[in-house]
Each structure stands twice: as structure tokens, then as C-alpha cells.
Amino acid sequence: MNANLFQHISDAVSDTSKIAIETAAGRRYSYEDVILESGRIANAFAGRGVKPGDRVAVQVEKSVGALILTLACMRFGAVFLPLNTAYTLAEIEYFVGDAEPSLIVVDPAKRDGAAPLAERVGAALETMDREGAGSLGDLAAGESHAFPTAVVEEDDLAAILYTSGTTGRSKGAMLTHGNLVSNAVTLRDAWRFTSDDVLIHALPIYHTHGLFVASNVAMLADATMLFCPRFDADEVMGLMPRATTFMGVPTFYTRLLKHPGLTVDATRHMRLFVSGSAPLLAETHREFEAKTGHTILERYGMTETGMNTSNPYEGRRVAGTVGFPLAEVDLRIVDAQTDTELGTDEVGVIEVRGPNVFKGYWRMPEKTAAEIRSDGFFITGDLGKVDPEGYVHIVGRGKDLVISGGFNVYPKEVETEVDLVPGVAESAVIGLPHPDLGEGVTAVVVRAEGASLDERAILDALADKLAKFKQPKRVIFVDDLPRNTMGKVQKNVLRDENAGIYGS
Ligand code: MLC
Numbered sequence: 063m064n065a066n067l068f069q070h071i072s073d074a075v076s077d078t079s080k081i082a083i084e085t086a087a088g089r090r091y092s093y094e095d096v097i098l099e100s101g102r103i104a105n106a107f108a109g110r111g112v113k114p115g116d117r118v119a120v121q122v123e124k125s126v127g128a129l130i131l132t133l134a135c136m137r138f139g140a141v142f143l144p145l146n147t148a149y150t151l152a153e154i155e156y157f158v159g160d161a162e163p164s165l166i167v168v169d170p171a172k173r174d175g176a177a178p179l180a181e182r183v184g185a186a187l188e189t190m191d192r193e194g195a196g197s198l199g200d201l202a203a204g205e206s207h208a209f210p211t212a213v214v215e216e217d218d219l220a221a222i223l224y225t226s227g228t229t230g231r232s233k234g235a236m237l238t239h240g241n242l243v244s245n246a247v248t249l250r251d252a253w254r255f256t257s258d259d260v261l262i263h264a265l266p267i268y269h270t271h272g273l274f275v276a277s278n279v280a281m282l283a284d285a286t287m288l289f290c291p292r293f294d295a296d297e298v299m300g301l302m303p304r305a306t307t308f309m310g311v312p313t314f315y316t317r318l319l320k321h322p323g324l325t326v327d328a329t330r331h332m333r334l335f336v337s338g339s340a341p342l343l344a345e346t347h348r349e350f351e352a353k354t355g356h357t358i359l360e361r362y363g364m365t366e367t368g369m370n371t372s373n374p375y376e377g378r379r380v381a382g383t384v385g386f387p388l389a390e391v392d393l394r395i396v397d398a399q400t401d402t403e404l405g406t407d408e409v410g411v412i413e414v415r416g417p418n419v420f421k422g423y424w425r426m427p428e429k430t431a432a433e434i435r436s437d438g439f440f441i442t443g444d445l446g447k448v449d450p451e452g453y454v455h456i457v458g459r460g461k462d463l464v465i466s467g468g469f470n471v472y473p474k475e476v477e478t479e480v481d482l483v484p485g486v487a488e489s490a491v492i493g494l495p496h497p498d499l500g501e502g503v504t505a506v507v508v509r510a511e512g513a514s515l516d517e518r519a520i521l522d523a524l525a526d527k528l529a530k531f532k533q534p535k536r537v538i539f540v541d542d543l544p545r546n547t548m549g550k551v552q553k554n555v556l557r558d559e560n561a562g563i564y565g566s
């Protein structure tokens with residue numbers, strides 16, 4: 063059987079006239095529309111010289127066209143490489159140089175900036191705007207919709223998603239068709255998705271959550287998606303009477319809780335709310351239940367693994383836990399010092415194994431070998447424990463990482479840029495509790511002797527270097543950074559001293 067994700071999605075369609083996607087503006091696309099357009103785009107790829115196995119790098123705004131572009135990549139047998147729309151040109155340059163795509167698709171406004179990058183790697187360059195229109199669509203319009211879906215093996219690459227590293231350089235996580243299909247099928251079944259479902263889709267589609275969880279689960283269930291260009295609490299509340307399911311990062315829930323329309327009545331038609339990508343505060347969980355009568359289902363995953371654990375659909379969803387390992391996922395807790403497996407309630411590093419675990423990092427065999435053990439377990443870098451009932455708790459991170467509004471920010475990357483600003487002697491970047499974003503990226507800076515720079519000067523210097531979500535929300539100036547006897551900066555001290563700066 064063809065392991066292609068696209069094949070699985072098209073096989074799941076029971077009635078091609080069924081609405082696959084409806085935009086917030088009311089435009090409706092049947093499964094047939096989606097399938098035919100993916101064929102035209104796949105033919106356009108061939109016309110632009112793309113070959114199966116080539117990378118197609120995409121930095122475009124969310125639209126139905128953008129989702130169809132993803133499907134076209136799968137169908138063609140190309141490797142889809144999505145890029146956060148917030149990334150600056152300086153950031154994109156690295157990804158393009160590393161992945162060497164043969165086609166780059168960008169928003170028309172970014173075309174001129176991307177042209178030299180495309181030329182450097184010999185890639186074709188096309189555009190797609192926020193309506194899904196542009197030069198790629200123009201090319202596709204002249205093509206046939208008939209395209210034979212590429213026959214692939216489970217182990218063949220479907221996508222590369224870049225994740226920043228704790229030591230600087232971003233790593234391209236290689237995900238196979240088998241990874242994506244197995245995880246989405248497991249989630250569809252675990253969360254009881256069927257063709258009766260209507261999912262409010264307000265997540266971006268360049269990351270695992272919006273792309274491989276929300277979209278793939280809905281399409282493999284033959285369900286309908288209500289596609290919002292971005293999360294907007296008013297819009298989501300307006301769609302709720304017609305929807306059955308919703309997926310979001312914790313910030314979506316804290317923002318919904320502030321909405322006066324969130325009531326038992328307004329959510330009566332819903333059957334499931336899922337949260338993930340960052341810790342959901344137990345308080346948010348309880349407040350949501352009190353206001354709506356719905357218990358949010360929290361799950362835990364990563365770019366490299368897709369989803370690993372989930373609270374049960376039936377049974378107790380426990381606030382502050384991420385539930386049980388999913389079917390097909392083995393999970394263990396390991397002592398970081400001794401590498402021995404720990405028992406119930408003992409805290410260590412979470413390791414996972416299963417068909418969801420990625421194939422390795424693109425062109426980084428040493429990093430792959432350092433993170434995937436010879437017995438197939440992937441070392442997540444998250445600290446956790448399993449309680450006597452089997453619920454997994456995430457209690458912290460072994461990796462230096464900040465999660466802001468569901469986006470990962472690696473302090474090292476921000477510190478490197480801050481340290482380059484003239485007048486900075488050194489810096490430490492930390493995450494501090496933030497009522498909206500969960501954690502707020504915060505830079506603690508020591509000025510160079512005689513320097514008088516202020517917060518504005520630092521933020522201005524970072525503007526073209528780092529995506530907006532990575533930029534510090536606040537800069538705190540200190541005379542010295544606290545260090546331990548080994549000379550290592552004590553970030554926990556900085557976090558404790560500044561914990562309240564964003565209020566509660
Ligand atoms: C936007 N900004 C952010 C930000 N998002 N800053 C920090 N953290 C973020 N997450 C910037 C904006 O550029 C803007 O800058 C300012 O902050 C305020 O903007 P906003 O209007 O409040 O932001 P908004 O556009 O509403 O975006 C917030 C958000 C969005 C939470 C809706 O970030 C979002 O959709 N997050 C979801 C992330 C996600 O999908 N993660 C899944 C990763 S997969 P200014 O100064 O111009 O105003 C994964 C695996 C797994 O982790 O387990 O799922």
C-alpha cells in the first residue's frame with residue numbers, strides 16, 4: 063500500500079462533495095476542490111523543475127491555498143519545509159542554505175528579499191499571498207488537475223521542520239510519511255474524530271500543532287475545518303455554535319477566558335477542547351471548566367515526535383498532567399546522570415519511542431546519534447515523572463528553552479544577538495511568568511563599561527535579526543550576572559528575582 067500521507071487523506075474521503083474547509087469569510091472548499099487543486103500545484107512543481115525528494119521551502123501566510131500547497135508537496139513526493147512567517151530574512155538565509163530547496167514559495171511582499179537566496183541555491187522562486195493567490199497559483203491554473211500520487215515508503219521523508227537548538231544552530235527534524243500518518247491516525251482515534259466533526263482551526267500551519275495535529279487529524283477523519291487566518295477570540299467565539307472541536311495553545315484558552323461570551327450556552331455544541339505545545343496552568347483548566355462545563359484535554363508533543371501523550375477522551379482528564387502515552391508510544395523516565403530507568407513518581411528526562419519518532423536531523427548525524435539512542439528512544443529534554451495511576455507530569459525542562467505563546471525560543475540564540483549589540487558586555491535570556499503568553503522572553507543585560515544604552519537601543523538592534531516573538535518583551539539592566547562556583551550563570555536566581563515583572 064502507498065504510505066503517502068496524501069493517499070491516506072484522499073482514501074479517507076467518503077463523499078468528495080463534502081466541505082473540507084470553510085474560511086472565516088465564508089468561502090467553502092469541498093474535498094474534491096482540495097484534491098483537484100493539489101494536482102494542479104503538483105503539476106506546476108514538475109514544470110518548475112522540482113523532482114521527487116527535493117525540498118520545497120514555504121514561507122507564506124495562512125490560507126486554504128497554503129494548506130493545499132502542503133498536500134501538493136506530499137502528493138508530489140517532495141519534502142515540505144514550512145517556515146514561520148515571523149522569521150526575518152537573516153533567519154531564512156540559514157534554512158535555505160542548509161536545506162537547499164529546489165523551490166521556494168514566499169509572500170509577494172517578500173519576493174525581492176528572497177530572490178538572492180533562491181539564486182544562491184539555484185532554487186525556483188514563486189509567490190502565494192494571504193488569499194492563496196500569486197505566481198504559483200497562476201502557473202497551476204494552466205495545469206491539469208490529474209496527477210499520479212507519488213508512491214512512497216513509510217520511511218520516506220515528508221517534511222523537514224526546523225527547531226532551534228540549545229547550542230545555537232537550528233536543526234532540521236526529518237519527518238517521514240509513516241511518522242505523520244501513524245500519529246494522526248492515533249490521535250484521530252484517541253480523540254474520536256469522525257466526519258461529523260467541525261474543527262475551529264485558528265493555529266498557524268507552519269508548526270506541528272496546526273499542521274500535523276489539527277489539519278491531518280481533521281482530514282484523516284473526513285471532517286470539516288473552519289479556517290481562521292489567525293487566532294482571534296471574537297472570531298473563535300462566533301464560530302463555536304457551528305463547531306464541535308477546537309485545538310489551541312494555552313494562550314488561546316487564557317484569551318478565551320477573558321471573553322465575555324464564553325459560557326456554558328456558547329459552548330453547548332462543542333464536544334472537545336484540546337490544549338498543548340506549552341504547559342496549561344491548572345488554574346486555566348479549572349476556570350475553563352467552571353465557565354463552560356468542558357474539561358480541556360491536555361496532550362504533550364514535540365516537533366521531533368509529533369504527539370506522545372494525551373489525557374483520556376473517556377476517563378479523568380487531570381489538570382497539570384499530560385495524560386498517558388498514546389497507543390504505539392513507549393515512554394520512560396531516565397536519570398540524566400546514570401542513564402538508568404526510574405520508577406513511579408521519580409523525576410528524570412522523558413524518553414519516547416514509536417512510529418511517531420522522527421528519522422533524525424537533516425545532515426547532522428552526530429546530533430541525531432546524540433539524541434536518539436540505539437534502542438530507538440528519543441531523549442526529549444523535558445523533565446517529568448509518571449504517577450502511580452500512569453499519568454505523565456511534565457515538571458520542567460532539562461533544556462534551556464522559553465515557550466512564549468506556544469512558540470519555542472532558545473535563549474542561546476537571543477543571547478548571541480544581544481551580545482553583538484554595541485555597548486553590551488554580556489546577557490542572559492530567561493522566560494518569566496507572563497499572564498498572556500505563559501512565559502515572556504526577558505533579557506538581563508550587563509552594559510559595557512561607560513556604555514549608556516537603554517532597552518529601546520537593544521530592541522532596535524534586534525529588529526531585523528530575530529523574529530518578533532523571539533525578541534525580549536523587557537530588558538533588565540544589572541551590574542553583574544549571578545554565577546555559581548563553576549562560573550555558570552544562575553538563571554534560576556534571575557528568574558526568582560524578577561518573577562513578577564509581567565504581573566499576574
Ligand atoms: C506574536 N507575538 C508574540 C507571539 N506571537 N510574541 C511573543 N510570543 C508569541 N507567541 C508578537 C507580535 O508580533 C506582536 O508584536 C506582539 O507580540 C503582540 O501580538 P498579538 O497580536 O498579541 O499576537 P497574536 O498575533 O495574537 O499572536 C499570539 C498567538 C500566536 C498566541 C495567537 O503567537 C500563536 O498563534 N501562537 C501559536 C503558536 C503555535 O502554533 N505553536 C505550536 C508549535 S508546535 P508587535 O510588537 O508588533 O505588536 C509544538 C509541538 C506541540 O510546540 O506540542 O504542539
Ligand code: AMP
Pocket residue numbers: 225270337338339340341342360361362363364365366384442444456459465469470
Ligand atoms: P516544539 O519543539 O516547538 O515542538 O516544542 C516542544 C516542546 O513543547 C516540548 O519539548 C515541551 O517542552 C513543550 N510542550 C509541548 N506540549 C506541552 C504540554 N502539554 N505541557 C508542557 N510542555 C509542553
